[in-house]
Structure formats: C-alpha cells, structure tokens
Amino acid sequence: MPYSILLSMKKRHKTAYWLLKTEPESYSIDDLKNQKVGRWDGVRNFQARNFLRSMTVGDTILIYHSSTKETGIYGIGEVKSAPYPDPTQFDRKSPYFDAKSKVLNPLWTARDIKFIKKLKKPLLLKEIKEKPQLESMVLVKPGSRLSVQPVTPQEYRAIVWLLKAKKAL
DNA sequence: GCCAACGTTGGC
C-alpha cells in the first residue's frame, strides 16, 4: 500500500464519545443552546482534565446534569476547539481561581463545545442504572465522580437506541 | 441538608 494512503489512514480517526457533567444551576444545556458554542471550563480534577485534553475536535459529547432534581443526560454537543488554558484559573474573582497555576505553565484546560441538540426528554440516571447494556458506564461505577469521562461506542449506541425508543431525539 | 466516597494537602 502506498505510504501516502497509510498516512491518510493514520490521520483519519473514529469519533470518540464523552460525557460531561454540569450543574444546571451554573451552566445548563439551555445555556449551551443559547450560546451555540460554550466554553467548558472549571474542570479541577487531573483525571478529568486529562480526558478533556485527549478529546479530538468533532468528538461527540453527552451533556449530563448533576446535583439537580432529575439527574441525567439532557443533550448532545460536539468538541469544537483544541484544548487551551482555562482563563478562570487566572481570574482572582472566579470560584475556579487557582493561585498555584502560572500563566507560563497553566495547570487547567478548557475547550469550546458546540451545541448540537437538546433531548425532548432527558435520559435519567435511574433509567441508565436500569439498563444492563449501560452498567459498564463510568457514570454508574460506584464512587465515580469524574466530571469528564469517556463513553464507549457500544454505550453510545445503546444510549441512542434508548433515546429513539422513548422518542427523545 | 446529609453523608459516603474520593482527591488533595501537609505534618511527620
């Protein structure tokens, strides 16, 4: 096989899937819908940050509402930008300010996320917990609190199937 | 609002 084709195959990658948690009181799927493209910032956990960094532009995002009455997946987005330093880490007035982070060596990362759609009905956490196909999700792993987490293609397919079944798409 | 589970910090 010609080297140029090998190169192009290497560059082409499959879309990956991720789940991003947010507290709707501070930033909700409706906020993202209004903004069309929103900055995903305030991630202050190293593992979550590393997942945020390892995303590829174009990856699919499930938007999850946490710490609310009806926790669950509320919408879909897409990774819009490359990773860049989270500006809130340098903002003394921000709750996400981090004195340990230096401008020349930023600790924390943000990305822009494009709104794709808001679900007609959310896929609630309790529904996710009921489905054997979704028991592998990081979301339902005991003690897991990761705010940025990978979703496998199988899990994503199962979620889409469930959303179609309940006419939420 | 409670609290279990987890991550981070800092004394030693």
Added chain:
DNA sequence: GCCAACGTTGGC
C-alpha cells in the same frame, strides 16, 4: 512515603 484531616462531589 504514610496517613489523618480537610474539602469536594453528587446522589438521595
């Protein structure tokens, strides 16, 4: 490097 204390997350 251990681990107690503390802070945070997030479901309930």
